[in-house]
Amino acid sequence: MDARTFPIDQQSAERLAADGLRLGLVDTSDREALANWDEADYRGFHDRRPEQETIDQHQRLAAYRRTTGVWDASIPEPGIPVATVASWVDELTVPGGAVDAWAISSVTVAPTHRRRGVARALLESELRTAVAGGVPVASLTVSEATIYGRFGFGPATQVGDLTIDTKRAGWSGPVASGRIGFVSLQTLAETARDVADRARRATPGDFALDEHLWGSLVGTVGDRDKQSASLRAVRYDDERGEPQGFAVYKLVENKSDFSKHTVDVRYLRAATDDAYAAMWRFLVELDLVAKVRYDVASADEAVLWMLRDIRAASVTLHDHHWLRVLDVKAALEARTYGPPASLVIRVTDDLSFARGTFRLDVSDGGSAIVTATDASPDLTMNVAALSALYLGGAKATTLARAGRVVEHRPGSLSRFDASFRADTTPHLSFWY
Ligand SMILES: CC(C)(COP(=O)(O)OP(=O)(O)OC[C@H]1O[C@@H](n2cnc3c(N)ncnc32)[C@H](O)[C@@H]1OP(=O)(O)O)[C@@H](O)C(=O)NCCC(=O)NCCS
Helix, strand or coil, X not given: CCHHHCCCCHHHHHHHHCCCEEEEECCCCCHHHHHHHHHHHHHHCCCCCCCHHHHHHHHHHCCCCEEEEEEECCCCCCCCCCEEXXXXXXXXXXXXXXXXXEEEEEEEECHHHCCCCHHHHHHHHHHHHHHHCCCCEEEEECCCCCCCHHHCCEECCEEEEEEEEHHHHCECCCCCCCEEEEECHHHHXXXXXXXXXXXXXXXXXXXXXXXXXXXXXXXXXXXHHHXXXXXXXXXXXXXXXXXEEXXXXXXXXCCCCCCCEEEEEEEEEECCHHHHHHHHHHHHCCCCEEEEEEEEECCCCHHHHHECCHHHEEEEEEECEEEEECCHHHHHHCCCCCCCEEEEEEEECCCCCCCEEEEEEECCCCCEEEEECCCCCCEEEEHHHHHHHCCCCCCHHHHHHCXXXXXXXXXXXXXXXXXXXXXXXXXCCCCC
């Protein structure tokens, strides 16, 4: 599905026009227009100006994204948008399957135009456009956790900032039978994409990677001084020589003690348990390194259980992949569930996309049928809570204690949690 083909949302266009602003799409084949949009996007995140090469890469690899801007004809440089957003339809892994998600990125409003409703107009237009395109879920990763709840988004996955004191840890995990080898970033990009793809299909909360995302994660796309020179890549091949895992990492020097450098893991994927153990053993046993840091770890990393001293590791968790259910029936029917159950859930939604009362009937095989009903609900929650619970990464029991879910019939919270629990902890291992 090409997100660029949907028309501009008239409601937001009119609201912005009343404020002297124009909402429009960038023709991404127009290099100057794209460069102006990139300038606004980078400036919005206080980043330095994008290099020519970065704009080239954007045009070559990410031009297919719906690239939206807001322009103000009265400013000194009116070609540069005062607000940006990019979106595309991605494949989100859910327990037992996958669902189309309207991925939203590059949300910026120029400091000169902040807090007058521009972001709200953009976000609402993205959601209405996704609904018009029949996409059941919207998604984003966020700079600040305070912004998106008001639009119905909830944090559906967490990431951990994992640090391992490698001088103390010791390895007590499995010893893999394959081999680890250094590869260039280019070779990794060419040989390991299938590994990442298999890993993401097995991980709820994870996303398919387009060429741009894949290249930026393995270091072949991006500003020159941010990438390749300091990155190293290792790949794990199983006994048959098949690539099954890889890690891209950077060494951060400890100038006062050369035996205590830090390794920053930028991107790590494993398609098999063997590969996972091999990659982590390699990192934990690196000489001249005292600390391994991985700031997009899962909330449930098995490596903790592979260390002789589990207290050599520490993890600080925070919200990461925010989801917004737009179509309750399509979203809930896309995933599988635990034991057979029947639950009536009332969903409230200020923007009304997901509002209603729904019966979820889980069959023996774990699949569900969702129907609108006027039966009295077992549980009531707003759409942000439902979105946070969607992948099984949070528990309704916990959200009820926080006042975000209301139980009308005793036992409903436990039944909800038993149904929604996922075997694999939801995880997204990058930002977009
Ligand atoms: C965040 C940002 C996009 C907001 O743009 P904006 O046009 O000022 O936002 P709006 O005026 O439309 O505000 C919409 C609502 O969000 C709230 N809001 C906006 N920015 C917020 C923030 N940083 N923290 C908390 N609430 C925020 C507003 O108070 C408003 O609330 P209300 O409608 O419920 O009254 C803008 O400040 C920005 O570009 N920041 C830097 C880049 C960034 O962090 N982007 C987000 C990437 S995920």
